[in-house]
Amino acid sequence: MTDLNRLTIAAAREKLRQGEVTSVQLTEACLSAIDSADALNAVVHKTPERALKMAEAADKRLQSEDAPALCGIPLGIKDLFCTEHVPSQAGSRILQGFRPEYESAVTRQLWDSGAVMLGKLNMDEFAMGSSNETSVYGNAVNPWKVDDRDLTPGGSSGGSSAAVAADLCLAALGTDTGGSIRQPAAFTGTVGLKPTYGRVSRWGIVAFASSLDQAGPMTKDVRDAAILLRAMAGHDPQDSTSADIPVPDFEAALTGDIKGKTIGLPREYRIDGIPDEIDALWAEGRRMLEDAGAKIVDVSLPHTKYALPAYYVIAPAEASSNLARYDGVRFGHRAKLDQGDGITEMYEKTRAEGFGAEVKRRVMVGTYVLSAGFYDAYYNRARRVRALIKRDFDEVFAQGVDAILTPATPSAAFGLGEMGGKDPVEMYLNDVFTVTVNLAGLPGIAVPTGQDRQGLPLGLQLIGRPFEEGDLLNIAHTLERQAGFVAKPTRWW
Template sequence: MTDLNTLTIAAARDGLKKGDFTSAELTEACLTAIDAADALGAFVHKTPEKAMEQAKSADARGEGGALNGIPLGIKDLFCVRGVDSQAASRILEGFRPEYESTVTTKLWASGAVMLGKLNMDEFAMGSSNESSVYGDAVNPWKVDDRKLTPGGSSGGSATAVAADLCLGATGTDTGGSIRQPAAFTGITGLKPTYGRCSRFGIVAFASSLDQAGPMTKDVRDAAILLREMAGHDPLDSTSVDIAVPDFEAALTGDIKGKTIGLPKEYRVDGMPEEIDRLWSEGRQMLVDAGAKVVDVSLPHTKYALPTYYVIAPAEASSNLARYDGVRFGRRAVPDQGDGVTEMYEKTRAEGFGDEVKRRIMVGTYVLSAGFYDAYYNRARKVRTLIKRDFDEVFAQGVDAILTPTTPSAAFGLGEMAHADPVQMYLNDVFTVTVNLAGLPGISVPTGQGATGLPLGLQLIGRPFEEGDLLNVAYALERAAGFVAKPDRWW
């Protein structure tokens, strides 16, 4: 079998158990696909030796964990012992951690195989994967002569899964960085409740918003992968000590009696007709599956983007202060007579890209003495109101909320890079509220636009009820019947 890399995690798991193929064969198929896909820019640190070693160990074990022998890609934000972990930034050039992130520790304990590190926006700051030191990741979907963005910041993860370079991948989501690229590439992306997955060993962007999650070929795979990524971790003070259920067992597809909310505030001005139509079709799919759909109001939604773009840069400014060229990473070569201050300044000027510098400056500004109350404190108060909006909707008996994932299909690389940065930030208009409120959200591919590009719908769930959320997503996935794949051009 030469197309083993096209399998889902569930199908590969079953095939391995039956002895239809080995993990070594499965891994070899993925490594071959990766080597033939350099044009996509998805894998930036390949680890074939490590992969084959883990695959052979999985075969020797026979019965192992839930992911025994399953090849995965790891976003470059996750620290993996002895493997380059750069967060796609020049300032971390050559950094090979001596420790392992909790999420990847759990994956290896479950028997997963590491194929390599995946491209992303620098320090996870971006919506198009164009701020990476490695260069752009490219969407495997192509409808004309343009190269399209896979979205960001988990663009490499989305590309790798959509192009069948791996069976699943890890992503992180601070304002939509799992869900938006999932929608752009026609895959499933799940952002769990804040605190469900440990942040230990994941390079920090905005600590009160960051959350790791799975990026997979379908909803069942997301359920399987999330169970192995999740769990309490004493090394992360924000990790919640709550049982991790069998998410896959929750996938009955029965949503009769469930109440789904449609927030009127998400019907934004200028929404493309194809996005509006997809949302209406998704509503009807859930009604046909037996759910009750009601209109709801999230009145503070209009303040979400400005709130996010105060809080996230403020936390980034604080987190990125540690990159000074002294203890690890890149250090600039000082000129004759330079002191330590000049060395810091040159290191940070050389090491950080434009988007990261922009956010550091914004964050430092809103935290400065004269503006702290006017910006940062006010944003924190509005964040509380945004969370309260969701709490009130869920208190009315709503089980999940249905919205578009993105305001458009994938756009061309370079088309927004030099425009007003705010235009790029608007890509997060439907996703940032979920991070501000700490809720779980999932993007499910449900259709294609006029040009044939994939489009996704987002479901937002109650805190720590990912099982219910995944089941509604499973029902939506079955109703939509999305099976389209990109034509192989790379």
């Protein structure tokens, strides 16, 4: 049977349960696709032996009637997740050679449910980037192509989005600190869900900004996102920020009925210079949801314009603190020292060699805003702005709005090397529609809904109420059906 790697999770689950295919066959199809896709540089640590062993175990489990939904499903794992005895470098040289002796809470749950690990996926170093160009492994490449350029698959979960779009895996794990699941999904015509902060454990995930990071699914459609989220979510006593609330059956929430739902359109997201294609897609999204029976209202999120500046104070501050542990003493890369060098020189040389330019930039910014003379002027002020941004959303939801519809990105995928070379702020502006969701701790999902004039995918974002991912997924499922997006990249790799 050919093209098994092109199946969705839901379709593969059905075939596995009916005995039409085995997990080993699915896994072999994905491994074959991975081996022929080195040009995409999406999979950076391949684990074929482990994958086949897990698939064999899943096939035995599938013979029982109580096999979980993900049993036998091959997945790709972002390099930010610690995976036992498998390199987990967070895309950085400073973690070269690090093979954890433990499993992250999320991946442990997935393996317990019978899922199969195909390998580790490329990403921006320590999740700092919007184009997957800061990785120690080199650039990940978007499988979509319209000319002779290599396009970005987005970042920081660029390897995950590229792998899902190119059918190298049935689904993948990503993490989202300021849009790192949703922006790559929009750039590759896939679905990316950032859950509510606290819905998914962060234990065993290499930290970027602890109050913003959240793991989530990257999938081929909304139903798969619902299936994978249920397997990932749940309370974890090892994570003090993990929410101790029940995990519903998100897939069961996909009724397709949104009659009577109220969808808000924030006027502050109509930014200057937004391309006509993005604006037209947003208007089309409004029409599609209206046609499905939703009520559309204009809403105001007045502090939106402060979100990017606040984010780029808070996130680097937390990164500066989190990345202080990478010093060359206990694990990872250690610089070669000259005779007479002491511990201070070891720290300095190791961190200078181990961290890339973007990580160094953010660590320095973060250290600066946390320093004694600037803590109140920058960090505390940004925290107050963050509280106002969250209050804006709270007030909109208190008015009866069920979800908020916005663009996912300010453009389609751009060429690698085309943005941010001289001015890093140019790259930071890619997060303009997504960072507010992280600052407020809300769930958000990117859904592919159209293509630009060149044929590149474009996505819309839906923002939901806290811990109401089921409702959000149902609205996204309806939008997906109305849009009817089925385009796939033409194979060139």
